Structures are given as structure tokens and as C-alpha cells.
């Protein structure tokens with residue numbers, strides 16, 4: 001067989017993968033094939049196309065007959081649109097201090113959405129009724145932004161998971177105080193795969209009103225969706241999406257990607273695989289003396305503490321991020337395309353660097 005010809009238009013080595021982020025992965029070939037299928041001809045713009053219509057059917061299959069999907073470009077956009085739809089101008093959002101909406105969205109919820117975030121420190125990225133109570137007060141006090149929504153993340157930014165019962169407890173507590181519940185499900189598939197439950201069990205069946213559903217980290221080129229689960233609690237996502245610059249004119253290409261992931265089991269296969277690779281990685285790391293795993297490894301992330309100099313040297317060999325440089329804490333993410341060989345090579349490199 002002839003060796004593959006190099007193509008001058010290719011500017012990277014497709015065989016190289018690291019552990020920096022599930023966003024570093026490319027798009028799954030089945031997603032790319034679906035995009036090609038959706039190409040050609042004219043389709044009504046701005047969401048009146050056949051692919052977006054079919055996505056609604058697929059979403060209802062996952063989340064029940066009242067669920068409605070609003071495809072958007074990215075996860076920050078999904079969160080900003082979703083949270084505006086459940087807050088008044090005087091409203092506030094209770095979330096974990098580690099929440100993506102608080103630490104990783106450049107203040108977009110505040111500046112684009114005009115939202116006040118009320119944060120709570122958590123040991124593991126998870127809110128509980130008791131932790132929510134640290135911010136859930138003062139509804140009658142015009143001096144304080146009014147807590148109107150609780151936002152949780154599943155799987156969390158620290159790679160941990162809420163059980164369905166824990167989500168139910170958060171939702172019951174929020175609802176008892178007249179607040180709605182938003183779930184940042186950028187990695188909801190990883191959570192459902194790990195807990196071996198349908199995504200519905202972790203969302204509307206547990207009381208969640210509104211969801212940011214991830215696609216990008218699960219194998220899409222780009223694209224997420226705001227999914228309205230409880231239409232009685234949510235207002236005007238349609239207008240808010242456009243106002244927030246998240247309305248794609250050629251929406252068929254966002255919708256068809258989500259359809260490719262969700263219509264059958266591609267989402268689950270991808271999520272399961274990424275989770276399995278994280279388990280393999282954690283197992284390998286546990287055998288390396290001097291490296292501490294910081295949080296339960298329940299989805300596709302491994303957080304660890306190791307000497308800073310070792311982390312620095314290892315980063316010359318594989319891409320990943322320090323989470324807390326001063327402490328030497330790092331985050332290692334697995335993706336749908338991480339291979340067993342990638343993990344084994346990484347663990348071998350970690351051992352070498354620790355022994356130096």
C-alpha cells in the first residue's frame with residue numbers, strides 16, 4: 001500500500017492527542033458524514049428546516065413530549081440564553097463557585113445576560129440543599145438580587161457526578177423556594193453513561209426545568225442546545241436566542257450534528273468510551289507513587305496533584321492544563337477518541353518523570 005500523501009493544507013498531525021480537553025478532539029466521522037448528508041439544496045433558514053424539525057422528535061424521545069430544543073453555537077451561549085429565560089431583571093442565579101458560568105465564561109452571564117451570580121464554595125463541585133441555603137434568602141429584600149434559579153452542572157467541572165436522588169433533592173429544595181433549576185449538561189452524556197441511566201433520569205425526571213445540552217465535547221464539530229423541559233417555568237427562549245447572537249441562520253448544520261449524536265447511540269458510545277479511558281488513566285495513575293488523585297473519577301476527567309516540576313516536564317510531552325499551579329493540581333481529560341495506547345503512553349511518561 002502506498003503511504004498516505006501529505007496534504008499541504010493539513011497543519012497538524014492527526015495522530016497526536018493529549019489530555020487537555022475533550023474540546024481538543026476533532027469531530028466524530030459519523031457527525032461529519034451527517035453534515036455532508038445535510039448539505040446541498042436549499043432549506044429554510046433560522047430553524048424551519050427538516051433537520052431541526054427531526055431534532056425535535058429525537059429530543060422528545062430522550063426527554064419526553066413537552067421537551068423543546070433550541071440549537072445554539074456553543075455552551076456559553078446555551079447557558080446565557082437558558083439562564084435569561086428563567087430570571088427577571090432583578091433575578092440572580094445560585095451556582096457552585098467552580099461552575100463554568102462563574103469561572104470560564106468571561107463574565108458573559110453577567111455582561112451579556114445581565115445576570116447576577118450568587119456562588120457557593122463546594123468541596124466537589126456539587127450543590128446540596130444545605131449549600132443552596134447559603135445564598136437562598138432575601139426574596140423580599142430589594143437591596144439584594146433575588147435568587148430565582150439554581151444552576152447545577154452534570155457531570156461537574158471537577159469530574160464528579162450527582163446521583164439522580166441528589167438532583168431530585170436540589171430540585172425539590174429550589175422549587176419549594178419558588179426557584180427553577182437549570183442544568184449545565186455540557187457533559188450530560190458522560191454522566192448518563194457512567195450512571196447507566198437515560199439522560200431523562202438526570203433531568204426532567206428529577207425535576208430539572210431547563211437544560212444546556214452539550215454536543216461539542218461528545219463528538220460534534222460545534223453545537224449545543226437549550227432544551228426546555230418545563231415550559232411553564234421558562235420564557236421566550238426563541239427571542240433570547242436571537243438577542244444573544246446564538247441563532248444560526250444555517251441551523252440545519254447544527255441540528256444534524258445533534259441528531260447524529262442523539263438519534264441512535266453515538267452519544268452513548270462516545271461518552272462511555274471517554275469515561276472508560278478516564279478509568280484506565282486513574283488506575284494507571286494510582287499505581288504511581290507520589291501522585292494523588294483529588295476527586296472521585298466518575299466521568300471523563302481525572303484531577304491529580306503532583307510536584308509542579310513534574311507537571312511542567314510532562315506538559316512538554318503531552319498537552320494538559322494546570323488547574324491550580326501553586327498546588328501542582330492538574331486536570332487530565334479524556335475524549336471520545338482517546339485510545340488505550342494514549343493512556344498507557346501517558347502513564348508511562350508520568351512514571352518516568354516522577355522517577356527523574
Ligand SMILES: Cc1ncc(COP(=O)(O)O)c(C=O)c1O
Pocket residue numbers: 074075076077100101153156157184186187216
Ligand atoms: C461545564 C461546562 N459548561 C459549558 C461549557 C461550554 O463552553 P463553550 O462555550 O466553550 O462551548 C463548558 C466547556 O468547557 C463546560 O465545561
